[in-house]
Amino acid sequence: GQxxxxxxxxxxTEGAIVQINCTYQTSGFNGLFWYQQHAGEAPTFLSYNVLDxxxxxxxxxxxxxxxxxxxxxxxxxxxxxxxxxxxCAVIPPLSGGYNKLIFGAGTRLAVHP
Amino acid sequence: xxxxxxxxxxxxxTRGQQVTLSCSPISGHRSVSWYQQTPGQGxxxxxxxxxxxxxxxxxxxxxxxxxxxxxSRSEMNVSTLELxxxxxxxCASSRDGTPNTEAFFGQGTRLTxx
Numbered sequence: 001g002q003x004x005x006x007x008x009x010x011x012x013t014e015g016a017i018v019q020i021n022c023t024y025q026t027s028g029f030n031g032l033f034w035y036q037q038h039a040g041e042a043p044t045f046l047s048y049n050v051l052d053x054x055x056x057x058x059x060x061x062x063x064x065x066x067x068x069x070x071x072x073x074x075x076x077x078x079x080x081x082x083x084x085x086x087x088c089a090v091i092p093p094l095s096g097g098y099n100k101l102i103f104g105a106g107t108r109l110a111v112h113p
Numbered sequence: 114x115x116x117x118x119x120x121x122x123x124x125x126x127t128r129g130q131q132v133t134l135s136c137s138p139i140s141g142h143r144s145v146s147w148y149q150q151t152p153g154q155g156x157x158x159x160x161x162x163x164x165x166x167x168x169x170x171x172x173x174x175x176x177x178x179x180x181x182x183x184x185s186r187s188e189m190n191v192s193t194l195e196l197x198x199x200x201x202x203x204c205a206s207s208r209d210g211t212p213n214t215e216a217f218f219g220q221g222t223r224l225t226x227x
Contacts (some may be wrong), residue, residue: 035218042117042203042218043156087156100146100169101216103156 004104006088012078020073020107022088030091032097033075033101035074038084046073076110083111102106117206117219125225131192133227134222136204142217144210145187148202150221153222155227159202162187163210194226 003025012018024032031050032083035043047055049064061074075082087110089101118137126132138145146169147159158171159182162181179189185206191198201223 007191033216042220045215048215089156100147100158100161100171101156102158103148105155 004088004090004102004109006086006104009108009110010103011112012075014077014078014080014111017074017076018078018109019111020086020088022071022073024069024071024088024090024104029066032064032071032091033056033089034060034071035089035108036084036088037087043087050097059091071079078111080111080113082110085109117204117217119202119204119219121221121222122210122220123223123225125227126198128194128226130194131190132194132224133188133190133216134202134205135202136187136189136206136219138187138202138204138206142206142208143185143205144207144216145185146205146207146210146216147187147189148203148205149173149201150203156203159189161210191224196226199224199226 005023024045033048034046036046037043046060047062048060049055052064054063055063059076064071084104087106088104120135128164144163146161148156150156159173160167160179161169161223176192181187201221203218203221205218207216
């Protein structure tokens with residue numbers, strides 16, 4: 001099975017950097033996604049990692065270590081609009097496969113002035 | 114291009130009734146997945162359809178069912194509604210559902226069972 005852990009809540013200051021961690025235990029692995037979800041809205045795609053290392057996309061970066069079952073999302077130059085829930089999701093083994101995402105409970109980030 | 118469209122946006126039903134939710138994927142997308150989102154359980158996978166065939170199923174009772182039409186539009190049905198079925202139901206579409214393709218979510222249907 002899959003077990004995905006994220007912190008429930010985090011707070012940070014506008015302009016700062018925040019790192020949201022995600023650990024997972026899974027019997028197999030086909031990749032990890034990060035999604036952002038503002039209250040009352042649909043989740044929107046942020047990043048996808050399947051190989052170890054850092055993927056950078058503007059102010060957002062995502063890191064993956066498959067051997068450690070660990071990922072983090074790094075948000076730089078925080079803005080008030082970054083206040084949202086951040087969802088970590090893994091893709092289980094191919095038997096569970098295509099477009100089936102197992103989500104963590106999400107991390108609610110509050111950015112303060 | 115138009116995004117993923119879910120209808121209706123809001124729905125109130127009574128225990129024991131059934132409900133049908135609709136999802137129109139992005140044009141050209143053939144994979145549609147459904148998720149249930151509740152405050153306590155987060156986002157949970159229901160099922161995924163591709164080319165009118167169910168390829169994956171989550172751990173939900175048989176009261177939850179779905180189908181996909183030849184134009185890739187999908188519906189999910191919940192029969193004999195229970196209070197615990199109150200949730201936001203999200204669908205996501207992707208081009209072919211392979212792991213490295215991005216899934217785009219619709220705005221969801223908020224179902225309240227009273």
